[in-house]
Amino acid sequence: MSSDLQDLYQEVVLEHGKRPRNFREVEGANRRADGYNPLCGDQLTVTLRMDGDVIKDVGFVGQGCAISRASASLMTGAVKEMSRADAERLFERVHKLVTEGPEGVDMEALGKLAVLSGVNEFPSRVKCASLAWHALRAALEGKESSVSTE
Amino acid sequence: MSGAPFDVARVRADFPILHQEVRGRPLVYLDSAATTQKPQAVIDALVRYYTHDNANVHRGVHALSERSTQAYEGARERVRRFINARDTKEIIFVRGCTEAINLVAQTFGRTRVGPGDEVLITAMEHHSDIVPWQMLCQQVGATLRMLPVDERGDLRLEQLEPMLTERTRLLAVTHVSNALGTVNPVRDIVKRAHAKGVPVLVDGAQALAHFRVDVQDLDCDFYAFSGHKMFGPTGIGVLYGKASVLEPMPPWQGGGDMILSVTMEKTVYNRLPYRFEAGTPDISGAIGLAAAMDYLDAVGLDAISAHDQELLEYGTRALEGVPGLRLFSRARERSGVLSFLMEDVHAHDVGTILDREGVAIRAGHHCAQPLLSCFGVAATVRASLALYNTHEDIDALVRGLHKVREVFA
Numbered sequence: 001m002s003s004d005l006q007d008l009y010q011e012v013v014l015e016h017g018k019r020p021r022n023f024r025e026v027e028g029a030n031r032r033a034d035g036y037n038p039l040c041g042d043q044l045t046v047t048l049r050m051d052g053d054v055i056k057d058v059g060f061v062g063q064g065c066a067i068s069r070a071s072a073s074l075m076t077g078a079v080k081e082m083s084r085a086d087a088e089r090l091f092e093r094v095h096k097l098v099t100e101g102p103e104g105v106d107m108e109a110l111g112k113l114a115v116l117s118g119v120n121e122f123p124s125r126v127k128c129a130s131l132a133w134h135a136l137r138a139a140l141e142g143k144e145s146s147v148s149t150e
Numbered sequence: 151m152s153g154a155p156f157d158v159a160r161v162r163a164d165f166p167i168l169h170q171e172v173r174g175r176p177l178v179y180l181d182s183a184a185t186t187q188k189p190q191a192v193i194d195a196l197v198r199y200y201t202h203d204n205a206n207v208h209r210g211v212h213a214l215s216e217r218s219t220q221a222y223e224g225a226r227e228r229v230r231r232f233i234n235a236r237d238t239k240e241i242i243f244v245r246g247c248t249e250a251i252n253l254v255a256q257t258f259g260r261t262r263v264g265p266g267d268e269v270l271i272t273a274m275e276h277h278s279d280i281v282p283w284q285m286l287c288q289q290v291g292a293t294l295r296m297l298p299v300d301e302r303g304d305l306r307l308e309q310l311e312p313m314l315t316e317r318t319r320l321l322a323v324t325h326v327s328n329a330l331g332t333v334n335p336v337r338d339i340v341k342r343a344h345a346k347g348v349p350v351l352v353d354g355a356q357a358l359a360h361f362r363v364d365v366q367d368l369d370c371d372f373y374a375f376s377g378h379k380m381f382g383p384t385g386i387g388v389l390y391g392k393a394s395v396l397e398p399m400p401p402w403q404g405g406g407d408m409i410l411s412v413t414m415e416k417t418v419y420n421r422l423p424y425r426f427e428a429g430t431p432d433i434s435g436a437i438g439l440a441a442a443m444d445y446l447d448a449v450g451l452d453a454i455s456a457h458d459q460e461l462l463e464y465g466t467r468a469l470e471g472v473p474g475l476r477l478f479s480r481a482r483e484r485s486g487v488l489s490f491l492m493e494d495v496h497a498h499d500v501g502t503i504l505d506r507e508g509v510a511i512r513a514g515h516h517c518a519q520p521l522l523s524c525f526g527v528a529a530t531v532r533a534s535l536a537l538y539n540t541h542e543d544i545d546a547l548v549r550g551l552h553k554v555r556e557v558f559a
Contacts, residue, residue: 009557
């Protein structure tokens with residue numbers, strides 16, 4: 001396998017793509033948003049239970065490719081118990097990572113999400129990796145409508 | 151038309167773009183249903199036009215304008231001959247198949263479809279043969295109905311007659327499904343619709359690269375297609391309409407060339423086909439499309455069809471040998487498309503890995519979401535074929551799919 005393919009489909013990505021964590025609707029959710037990628041028709045829904053400003057629980061359901069499922073799965077693990085402001089900061093970091101690459105991104109602050117660094121080499125897959133994150137941000141903003149990656 | 155036997159190596163030599171490496175591998179182009187590559191003859195026609203003849207049409211008294219007008223109207227006659235229309239006034243140049251359908255919806259549709267009426271389409275249509283009708287139905291208060299497909303990807307034609315009601319004002323049907331490759335029995339469908347007095351529009355976008363189309367034999371009222379899906383340039387397409395159907399239709403876009411005279415009080419519209427060609431047309435596009443038709447006839451459409459069918463059979467056998475692969479292209483009659491999914495692997499992931507192997511396919515809903523939802527999927531992998539594809543291309547696709555299995559083991 002070519003090295004950039006290896007970077008894209010890292011072990012962790014494949015594993016989360018196959019067995020995504022928090023692949024469920026959050027019980028007692030008080031925020032939700034849909035993410036839709038018109039390029040491929042993939043659709044997912046992120047649900048949150050907020051306690052004040054803190055994300056107490058987060059989950060996602062829907063269909064998508066390995067990249068979008070892995071990114072959503074890793075996201076749910078990362079933002080649980082996070083404040084809204086921290087989650088939004090993380091959104092910015094991940095977005096920069098997948099659109100511009102690892103340069104200038106605090107990789108340590110990203111933790112496990114650093115495995116998404118290979119996406120940058122695949123412009124046609126950036127939308128897959130960012131779909132769940134756009135939905136998360138819309139849910140945090142309390143928007144009820146569907147967000148699109150366009 | 152053609153004397154020499156079909157020689158795919160010679161055909162490939164006519165397409166300069168095919169001879170390149172992508173990501174360190176020889177390019178394997180299996181995305182011709184999205185757009186076909188262009189033979190040197192088409193590229194040369196565009197260069198020749200802009201190098202020697204470029205001027206606006208139908209206006210000038212000078213030599214260049216006469217030459218460009220002659221070439222543009224010559225292209226119209228070339229199209230007429232290619233699809234065997236009765237008259238060049240039945241050939242309207244548009245931007246593409248999408249524009250052709252919108253033109254019909256907004257002219258024929260706006261005058262012939264009213265509140266409570268019905269427009270019948272099929273579940274197999276491309277979004278470009280769904281959305282213009284949805285828009286029309288919303289505008290006039292009509293109902294859009296959809297003829298379903300069966301599990302093999304054929305139209306449920308036993309339901310055609312019951313769905314053609316006394317309120318049906320038009321039937322729009324694709325000749326070839328872009329997502330599955332199903333070839334619909336359009337001639338028979340037109341006959342049955344006409345028996346109930348319903349005019350028919352045929353979306354021919356995926357047909358003309360693969361087989362001969364004779365609009366008089368089909369007896370359809372409209373036939374729409376794009377140049378770029380039949381080896382011509384992007385930006386040019388054709389709406390064929392029977393003169394008797396086009397004649398009473400109101401104009402669509404207003405502008406130059408579609409008028410005979412304009413005063414502040416009154417505009418007199420031009421005759422067919424110019425009434426539907428407002429503004430300076432895509433002159434070079436029409437000339438390039440004519441060159442593509444010359445090329446297809448020189449190679450021979452019978453030979454091209456035979457090659458397509460042979461490749462489809464080879465490809466079907468090869469794909470059926472890939473473990474965990476589900477093939478969707480299973481209609482009675484097919485052309486040019488192999489649509490499939492691999493177990494537990496999303497189409498996009500397949501597409502990315504194939505791309506790294508130099509194999510270009512399409513992954514997604516192929517602008518046919520209603521059709522894919524009939525099969526309970528949101529996306530498929532689509533390998534689409536053209537006259538320049540070979541067994542080696544299919545072999546490279548299958549090797550790539552084994553690679554996908556490795557990655558997702």
